[in-house]
Amino acid sequence: MESTAVRELPSATLKALVVDRIRGEIVSGRYKPGERLNESKLAREFKVSRIPVREALTKLHEQGLLMNHPRRGMFVNTLSEEDTQKINSVRIVLEAEALKLCRAKLTKERERHLDRLVVGMEQWERGSELDAAALDLDFHKAFWTYSDNNYLERTLSSLVPVLLAHHALDSIGHELVRWRLNHHRALLEVIQGTSKQTPEEAILVHLRIAYNSPERFSSLACTTIIGQRG
């Protein structure tokens, strides 16, 4: 257990370092869903006291990566199929909104930046799935930012990364990852206004590449029953 102590790069605060470290362990799969995280044990492991660890755990809890069983401890959150669908259902609404706003506020510079990100993804070859997830997230975060509404951005940032933390993209296979990465070109076309799809359609198609029924807990799943009012 010669786990590198956390003090290496002297950064702002130990808490932040521990947060990054633990998140990394979860995302990379070393801490598995359902596993219990012991404060003292982590403190010994990271060579810090329990306080920064404790605060890091509560932060990750707020972000939804951990479950808290009071006076019992923190557990790595296990995301059920329904949870994933519910998150994606909210995501559809918010990302569609972000696409519209990004389209309305687009500048040449922003367009170039988004294009660079898309090209980067199209050039992805046989890299690791983790890299793919990172590239994916980079693009999404970029157009969230370009919505010019930082609350929209913040909301999406607190919602979406959890999905990627559970290896959602691992199991869908290499060619699907490839397809998904390429599909960001379609999103960019929506932003540029050169697409025939509505933002809702585009983001729905985009999510369907990696998930089953991502719209299941959204109003899109109800409109056929209820009528076209919504």
Next chain:
Amino acid sequence: MESTAVRELPSATLKALVVDRIRGEIVSGRYKPGERLNESKLAREFKVSRIPVREALTKLHEQGLLMNHPRRGMFVNTLSEEDTQKINSVRIVLEAEALKLCRAKLTKERERHLDRLVVGMEQWERGSELDAAALDLDFHKAFWTYSDNNYLERTLSSLVPVLLAHHALDSIGHELVRWRLNHHRALLEVIQGTSKQTPEEAILVHLRIAYNSPERFSSLACTTIIGQRG
């Protein structure tokens, strides 16, 4: 300074009590926007150690009620006009979605509950503005819950209460508060499907009662310029 110690009602954890207490002080306006909150001072005031206070502050920070200037302390967040508009712009999208879902998942029992809440608001007479805000929030939280998507509910819960924490309803006058409370009947009719308004229209009208241009940073503000695609 005879501030009641916090140990009165023996609840789950001191941290939770301190969170509620501080949030109350902010909402009630005793801690003013921009004011600095001193850990030690609060600890003495509440007769607890700094740890629960510290953790409470970080929690309120995550919720957006406080700003954190690292190694400097926590400050009561000051919400600009733009911030309010940005939050409301996200809120429109999410609450419209919640209305649609609630409509699709409506049961007799839920309908009765929502109706009771509306009646309660219609009977509000010359109570304090704080009570009005509480009633308001109760109704909204109810139909968030009835969307049957707890992630949608959580997202709204992390976004909306901040608005009410800054006396947004104080300055709009008694008759406007009355009007706003009564307008929840319109939202209920949307949920019941007996309204001629779309959910988006209804929630937009609803927010316009208390706020200026709540849609300013949403796609609704862009459609007239960009076209009817969105």
Next chain:
DNA sequence: TCGTGTTATCTTGTATGCTTGATGCGGTGA
């Protein structure tokens, strides 16, 4: 008089030790 460097002091960040509540095991009785 103004600007800069130094220091005093305050406050957050971190460490360690104690308390309390929860869990699980073993013993006892039916």
Next chain:
DNA sequence: TCACCGCATCAAGCATACAAGATAACACGA
């Protein structure tokens, strides 16, 4: 044999103590 009660054990919650960064005031020099 099974159910229930008590006790040992352990980890989270909390308190106290220490360290380090930041601010602001003051003094000194230009």
